[in-house]
Amino acid sequence: VYLVTRRGTWVCNRIFDYGQPFDLALNRKYLDNMRALIPDWLLNTVVEKKMNQRFDHDRYGLKPKHRILGAHPTVNDELPNRIACGTVRVRPNIQKFTENGVIFEDGSFVEHVDEVILATGFKFHFPIVENDKLIAVHENVVDLFEYMYPTETADHNTMAVIGLIQ
Structure with a gap:
């Protein structure tokens, strides 16, 4: 490898x-x-x-x-x-x-290389969740309370994001 x-x-x-x-x-x-x-x-x-x-x-x-x-x-x-x-x-x-x-x-x-895995980095965005509007991403940073709960919608949001640790 x-x-x-x-x-x-x-x-x-x-x-x-x-x-x-x-x-x-x-x-x-x-x-x-x-x-x-x-x-x-x-x-x-x-x-x-x-x-x-x-x-x-x-x-x-x-x-x-x-x-x-x-x-x-x-x-x-x-x-x-x-x-x-x-x-x-x-x-x-x-x-x-x-x-x-x-x-x-x-x-x-x-x-004699059989496989290549490209892992070139990524950019945070959540298009499947209200077209990127529910979870705000600013300059590739997501503000999550306790690394799980979107702070901008904390008053009415019950969704948690698991595993997005920065």
């Missing part, structure tokens, strides 16, 4: 220090409070150092071009282990596809 990345990613465990779930330990409210007290450059440095203690992103070819608080991380327990043992190989961006392979931007190539 080859993992191709144009800009890298920060990989975080689901379980953080002392057995606390990652999304609970570093939730948005906590980070917003920390950002009010600590300059972004220092907070980024501290959190990046913590993430690199378990998995050296530079050594394994996943060090992103952005700082850790600049984009959503990849939360996955298995990926670092798979990269370390070689069952997943990190490769640079794809230059082009051949009849049965891939040529990467660094000139390396892989032949």
Whole structure:
């Protein structure tokens, strides 16, 4: 399995220090409070150092071009282990596809590729729910109380959005 990345990613465990779930330990409210007290450059440095203690992103070819608080991380327990043992190989961006392979931007190539899964990002929108009007999305951010309930329609809305954690 080859993992191709144009800009890298920060990989975080689901379980953080002392057995606390990652999304609970570093939730948005906590980070917003920390950002009010600590300059972004220092907070980024501290959190990046913590993430690199378990998995050296530079050594394994996943060090992103952005700082850790600049984009959503990849939360996955298995990926670092798979990269370390070689069952997943990190490769640079794809230059082009051949009849049965891939040529990467660094000139390396892989032949006999059976399948390619493209995961190029996404944009939040909910066209099936009142034509994007019930759940407001502004600059790819959705304001959900408790990460589930649309705040703009809280007085009459009983719908919950499950699994949309940013």
